[in-house]
Amino acid sequence: MSEKCCCCGNSGNQFKELEPTLEKYARVPGSLITILQKAQEIYGYLSIDVIHHISKATGIKPAKIYGVATFYAQFRLQPIGKNLIMLCQGTACHVNGSQMIEEAVCEYLGISDGETTEDGIFTLNNVACLGCCSLAPVMMVQSADGDETYGNLTKDKVREILAEIRERA
Numbered sequence: 001m002s003e004k005c006c007c008c009g010n011s012g013n014q015f016k017e018l019e020p021t022l023e024k025y026a027r028v029p030g031s032l033i034t035i036l037q038k039a040q041e042i043y044g045y046l047s048i049d050v051i052h053h054i055s056k057a058t059g060i061k062p063a064k065i066y067g068v069a070t071f072y073a074q075f076r077l078q079p080i081g082k083n084l085i086m087l088c089q090g091t092a093c094h095v096n097g098s099q100m101i102e103e104a105v106c107e108y109l110g111i112s113d114g115e116t117t118e119d120g121i122f123t124l125n126n127v128a129c130l131g132c133c134s135l136a137p138v139m140m141v142q143s144a145d146g147d148e149t150y151g152n153l154t155k156d157k158v159r160e161i162l163a164e165i166r167e168r169a
């Protein structure tokens, strides 16, 4: 039996992974953030289509959902690359040269903070403390294979790491 959308009743719902969350929270006041977090966890970002789908399920206008999604830094409205580089800019990393590491990453990949490479392999995000300050400067790379943390970075080391990841992709 094919899955049916909770909002329109159509089968072949492209957001079927989100249905359990919508069934649970769509009519619970104050649950929009929870729904958006789950949607982003599943799809990687909040597309216009998913925002409209959530709107239908919750009865909240798309403009309001979009407003919430743009207000909170945790939400992304663009797809991210296969590897999300979270480059720490916390105090310990900053003191140990995170700025220099960012320059090397940006130069090597040809992108800036918040951008994705054209080949879709990398997205770069500057983040606050990753909780492993003794390894400063640090970056974490999130991918389908899991999270990997790289510490004591230098310009050369970060370039080598990125080259290796690109080769594997």
Ligand code: FES
Pocket (backbone or CB within 6 Å): 088, 089, 090, 091, 092, 093, 094, 128, 129, 130, 131, 132, 133, 134, 136, 137, 138
């Ligand atoms: S400041 Fe970078 S890991 Fe804590």
